[in-house]
Amino acid sequence: MEREHFEALTRAVLDRLPPGEDATIHLRGERSEFVRLNHGKIRQAGTVTQEQGLLRRIRGDRHASAGVTLGGRDLHDDVDRFVTAMHGLDDVLDVVPPDPHLRWCQEEGTTVEVQQGGPAPAESIITSVVEHSAGLDLVGLLTAGPLWTGFASSRGLQRWDERHGWLLDFSVVQGADRAIKSTLAGTEPAPDTIAARIEEIRSELPLLAIPPRRLEPGRYRAWLAPAAVAGLLGMVKRGGLSRRATETAQSPLMRLIRGECALSEQLTITEDTAGGWGPAFTSDGFALPDRVPLIEGGELVGTLTSPRSAQEYGVPGNSGPGEYPNALVMQPGTLPTSEALAALGTGLWISNLWYLNFSDRPAGRITGMTRFTTLWVEDGRVVCPVEVLRFDDTLYHLLGAGLEHLSDTAELLPSTVHFERRSTASDRVPGALIDAITFTL
Amino acid sequence: MSSLRERFLEAAPAVDRCTLRALDRTFEFVGVRDKVALPVHRDLDRGAMITVSHRGGQGYAATSDLSTSGLRRAAARARDWAEATASISLIDHARVPRARFTGSYRSVVEIPWASVPLIDKIALLKREVEAMGGDPVVEAIATLGYTCDEVVLLSADGEQAEQHFERIAPNITCTASRGNIAQQRSMGSKDSCQQGGYEVLDRVGIVGAGERLRDQVTQLLSAPECPSGIMDVVLAPNQMILQIHESIGHPLELDRILGDERNFAGTSFVTLDMFGGYRYGSELLNITFDPSRPEQLASYRFDDEGAEAERAHLIRDGILVRPLGGALSQHRAGTEGVANARACSWSRAPIDRMANLNLEPGDSSLEQLIAGVERGVWMETNLSWSIDDSRNKFQFGCEWGRLIEDGVLKGVVRNPNYRGISATFWRNLAGVGDESTNQVLGTPYCGKGEPMQVIEVGHASPACRFVDVDVFGGH
Structure with a gap:
């Protein structure tokens, strides 16, 4: 979801709040690539694009929340989904007792944190991993892509955070219960880092080929x-x-x-x-x-x-x-x-x-x-x-x-x-x- | 707006195989903690995953944008992945047999969740919390979770299946403390979840549970530590389900055996050559995969790849006969399996999961199981669990224990723990309770997969007796 879309969406939803109520809206979105590897090859590869909104309606010291999945592109459709979720709490707010433990953020202002650059392409990372791990029994998961988080309240607080990165979590298996595990992460493509780590593991692997010792408790x-x-x-x-x-x-x-x-x-x-x-x-x-x-x-x-x-x-x-x-x-x-x-x-x-x-x-x-x-x-x-x-x-x-x-x-x-x-x-x-x-x- | 089916067919690319799995999930949470009602929460979660198999590769794309253009983008991305990975794929997807699905499934519901006013649900929970409250209880919580899933499976070839699930997850937890001792008694989300409507609460005995749990947790504060030593244990059904889950269910998952999970959830001490002859347990051990029990948490007609599910024995008379593997894993391993390719959400791809995994009742009454123990411990309600990545060396702990001496249940003990090795533990199964001891249980918290998937599983089990178990207490 674009930040402008989020701001327009939350404005439209908060404008529809019943009189005398407050509300907060939280959004979490991602476009994530998930690529599973086994035996050095691709086991499962896919992309998940999702936008999850959370609306909290506050009527004095009573409140309730509704989560809703958004499309992230069609403003009219997203507003409809939020408003449906909002009205889904009408009957709840009428009957829930006051909550003595309610504390909500009544600040005003705007904060924006946007990480520069663009996400590293998962296809090139995974191709590099497969290429460099030839002959190795490599198993693991690559994740990559952008993540964004937003917040808005009826009191005028707006927050936005956008970042991206990749994470390669993998093991090179030598035998039963023996493997070298590694986790690499970054924001920019790093084919040399990945290749170097795999080569380092390749050199360490013979140690795990020695027959394991069974220790007594x-x-x-x-x-x-x-x-x-x-x-x-x-x-x-x-x-x-x-x-x-x-x-x-x-x-x-x-x-x-x-x-x-x-x-x-x-x-x-x-x-x-x-x-x-x-x-x-x-x-x-x-x-x-x-x-x-x-x-x-x-x-x-x-x-x-x-x-x-x-x-x-x-x-x-x-x-x-x-x-x-x-x-x-x-x-x-x-x-x-x-x-x-x-x-x-x-x-x-x-x-x-x-x-x-x-x-x-x-x-x-x-x-x-x-x-x-x-x-x-x-x-x-x-x-x-x-x-x-x-x-x-x-x-x-x-x-x-x-x-x-x-x-x-x-x-x-x-x-x-x-x-x-x-x-x-x-x-x-x-x-x-x-x-x-x-x-x- | 056109139907989801029409939009999908419009968006589906010209490829070898294209399917869609859509989920429309409604969720409601109601809770009370220490006399204060927790915020009510409702969810409307909706999205779809499109899977494309093309020229030997496979890719998926999941999206919460269910418009025609959103589905078209997802289908294109899934196709991109199929093409990009075809030459480096572990599996030649062109050779995988395809499930053909048509039909429907619906949970049996007697009292619809929505027919009970919210205020009545809060009142019920308040009564249970009030029954638990006051010294020495330091926290009392009662919650209800309701989930309704509408799942649609479509293929570009015209197949269609629809499944409607309703599930209830109750939970009551009572924590007490005195001095440097803290103890917990609970029932519910770790063990008492079922398919159905509000009637589930009666079936699993939520009403009145608060008073019993308060009484028991108070007893635990002054109870002696569980003794240590090699002795018999009799495990209640709500501990048996953990024992079955961790040391039979996970090691029999075919994707673990095939190595998919070695970087995260782990592998298995079970190998493909064991099926058909390996003695997993004593002759009293019979384990079934059973998706057909209406009230059980993970019953269904089709798995998430469209394979039709049927009851099957995995272990018969102690001998391992078949693994927990869906159609894709069966193809990879060249073995029989069951229809258990499942996903926890529209945004996650199906993998081999347990669904309903049950230990079949034997012929001993609870009294007979207890009577057979010279020295041992009755253990109830799982509290702690840990097992190695091959699912062999385990250590489990329970909330509630009672000594058994000369065939008679005696005093309460706290922190009952035991440890063992799966490959030998089940061979020490010496008594299996009859139908009168059998309970249909389930939990929504089985975790596995990369990326992580937390999914509901059902387990039915009678009480069981094991001999020569390494038992110990706390401190």
Whole structure:
């Protein structure tokens, strides 16, 4: 959808609001290319063009919302769809009770953020990938194209954000449960970067051809590559940084909050919207702070607070409705990445963790699997791959007393999980050296 | 305006095969949290995916612009993709057999969702939340989700199929805390979703659930931790569905076996040569793909590629007989399958999904299952789940547990967890409940695919007993 179309559309819809009511409109649109690869060839290729509008009608302290799919080209048709959705709430507003937790954005003004340049053509990227991966068992997904987000309110607030990019998330498989995973992203075509990464993987692959070792359950010293650390961070995100989860004792960090357990002083985590890839405003139209400090020196110093929680608990808001981070940054440490193997000495080098969940949420105890590349290291030298292992340990050990070092560089890891539309979330995290992780299966 | 069919036929290019799948989805959410009604939300989601197969390639384009010009642009883009990828396609689409579809399907609805006033729905949820509220409960939530899908499948060759689905997703969750202990009891969206109208709420027992959940969550706060050790477990149907889903359903998906999901959802310990002879479980294990049960969440007549669905055994008397694979996967693998190519939305392409996957009842009453246990734990309502990318090494946890000693149910235990390996766990199936223990359940939250697709699946299962299981508690 063009910005001019959005502005004309929202003007026309808001003009049709019943007297005495307010409304907000949020729009998310994309024209996304999705190309799946398997065995180095194309498994599925397609394009998704969609425009999803969300209208919230507000009558005093009563409100309700309606989502509607738009065509994005015919203004008259889009206005009709929105107005139909608007009137679909008539009966709702007549009966819903007042909402004491309603907080909506009553600011005025205009903000516009448009990324320059045009989207990289997916066809040329994918042709390059197929060409360079000849002879490799490559599997994954390319996404590319523009994304746009808009907001408008009856009080005169207009926001627009437009950006584009590509993301190639892939694995080169060597054998059962052994692969090298990589994620590349950019805004401009980067055939040389893609080719270089594939060649680098090709050179690393023979290591995974060594017969894997089966380790008995037990405690093993481990180096977690940034993607694996992001897995641990994912469990912190599941309520650990949410105001509502904290207020209702559902945060996995409750024992930290109560002073019963500690995280490492090395741990500093910030929601860095300014450095992220998503729009700087919420679906309710609120501007997001550039940065929200969440954990500093191991102490919880902030939470992500939605407008509803802000109203309910009487605190300032700083997040979207889900109270979930979209651009989390973990501050790096001091261990040079090039010295990680030497610092590990003897133990496990783990590229990724997978399918994490809680074993005992209030205790911060989690479980999950190793995945893709797990290597056995002796005296700082890689010996062989290791069969997948299940760990079961606590966040307070893994990111607390057991955390020996963080690497001196943090890696940008874009989210590769795209639900209804392409994700713009990301993490920026370092690697971590853990004194011992408990493996159970 | 002309009909969707007319616009599609006008837009369809001259290619080997062109199909359209349109979805018109209506959704409503009603909820109450701690005595405060949550904002009511309604959705009208409408769009279509056009798929073109041409000269051996295939491409798709999905659009929310359903005008003739919008469909024409989508068809052209789908054709572009088919042509651009024909020479580098994993599959020669010119050789794939095509489903021919004509017919219709409609969910059985006794009490239309719209016939019940909104205020009555809010009142019902308020009653349940009020029954849960007050110390030690720190959060009580009750919600209802209603989805109505109108799906139309068209081909440029003149085929047409129409399906109308109505689904209810209720949820009640009660969280309590005392000291540094927090516990949860819930029912609903993880297990109690069905096709139908408002009558689903009676079928799954929503009314009155709040009081029971409050009582149970309060008991959990003072209950001892689940003991650790190798022992028997008896799993309630609402945990069995998770066990079936993760350690039978996903590993039998043919696209995983063919490697499509190795970068994300994972692969499978099952290989093609296992079908027909591999012992997956004890002789008591019988698993069916059954799209024909009217109330079950993922019943349908046609999958999203137009193949007509029929009930089939995947595991019979413990022996693996066929995978969960749609027509395209069957062609690729050269094996039998079922009609399970499904998409979660008009904007996502079909892939192999579970639909309804059921464990057939046996002949033991619940009392007999319990009576057979010398030392073990009864576990109910899934809370945590984790399994490796080959769907082998798993660890699952439940909300509610009770000790079983000398064949008798005893006291409540909290944080009941167990772990095992799919390839051996099912061989320790020692008792299967009869029809009186069987429950038709389902969840809208099965995730898989690149890009991600979250879709509804149905599972029916009786209670089951397993021996020699590694059980443990919290902390």
